[in-house]
Amino acid sequence: MQRRKFLLASLALYPISIFAKFKNQFMERTNKGFTVKAGEARFGEHYTMKGVTANTLDIKISGKDTDEGIAVFEQTGHTLNGGPPLHIHPLQDEWFYVVEGKYYFQVGEDTFYLEAGDTIFLPKNVPHAFVQLTEKASMMVTYLPAGKMEAFFKTTAAWTRPPSKEEMAKAFTDHDMIIAGPPLKVK
Structure with missing residues (x-):
């Protein structure tokens, strides 16, 4: 009886082993x-x-590198007083490290001023946005898990004109984000 259970269990696991090799x-x-x-x-x-902005994002570590566990981008800011609309990532945490310049962030109801060397963590499901406060600015941006962020940035880079509010909302929704309000104003 034990041998029979062993053989059945082994046969049941065989498709899983084939899938693992395929993957x-x-x-x-x-x-x-x-x-x-x-x-x-x-x-x-x-x-x-x-x-969204005229910022440039360079993939440094791709979701493809990590089975979608993490994605890291270097964001070079070209949009003084610009930033994304208030939005939510239901599936991802974010981590920002300011390399150069200054930024103003809103995370939930809290606001923060960051400058070179500062780090901020944005938990999933919390509305957030930021504004670039200096002419020259850059940040490292990390998404955990990687999600659809690479595809989002590729989509926004392909636009040939500023999108309508509907097009913007669709791009966010298609990439697992929700617009929760307008971009931040500099205080």
Whole structure:
């Protein structure tokens, strides 16, 4: 009887082992270290947003590298007094590290001024936004898990004109985000 249970259990696990081999063979997860030089993007593509801001985002660590566990971008700010609308990530936490310049953030009801060297954590399901306060600014932006952020930045970079409010809302919704209010005003 024990042998029969063992054989049945082994047969039941066989499809799982086949799937694991298939997944490892066809998924793009990186199993080696890599570097991305300053001013470069992981796959050579710079995403310059249009409509949300004119900022450039460079993938430094892709969701493809981590089985979608994390994505890291370098955001170079080109939009003084600009930033995204107040929005919510229902599925992702975010972490920002200011490399250069100054920013003003709202996270829930709390507001924060950040400058080079400062870090801020934005929990999922909490409305948030930021405004760039200096002419030159940049941040490292991390999404946990990676979610659809790479696709979002690719979508916004493909716009040829500023989007309508409906187009903007659709882009956010299609990439698992919710617009919760207008962009922040500088205080």
